[in-house]
Amino acid sequence: MSLADDMEDALAEVLAGYERGMLARAVVIAELLDGDGDRSLSVLATPGVPEWDALGLCRYGVLSIEGPAAAQFSEDDE
Numbered sequence: 047m048s049l050a051d052d053m054e055d056a057l058a059e060v061l062a063g064y065e066r067g068m069l070a071r072a073v074v075i076a077e078l079l080d081g082d083g084d085r086s087l088s089v090l091a092t093p094g095v096p097e098w099d100a101l102g103l104c105r106y107g108v109l110s111i112e113g114p115a116a117a118q119f120s121e122d123d124e
Contacts, residue, residue, distance in 0.1 A: 048093070049090065050090060050091065050092060050093045051093060053072075053074060053090055053092065054069065054072070054092040054093060057069055057072050057074070057092075069092070071091070071092045071094070071095045071099070071103070072091065072092045072095075072103075073089065073090070073091045073092075073095065073100045073103045073104055073107075074089070074090045074091075075087065075088070075089050075104070076088045076090070089104075
């Protein structure tokens with residue numbers, strides 16, 4: 047097993063528990079703290095996801111968050 051395999055198994059189990067469907071592929075972006083409190087960013091993809099697909103999933107995720115967030119900020123200004 048690898049970190050990517052373990053992550054895929056864990057995500058699939060959690061998503062199935064919430065009846066969200068079958069996990070096809072995933073990219074997880076996590077901020078990590080080490081023992082000294084230093085922060086780092088980790089980008090993990092499920093096995094077999096090419097870099098360009100991981101980038102596409104990340105960009106789609108950003109767009110899906112930016113739209114509603116921008117709308118909320120513009121409503122707050124009114």
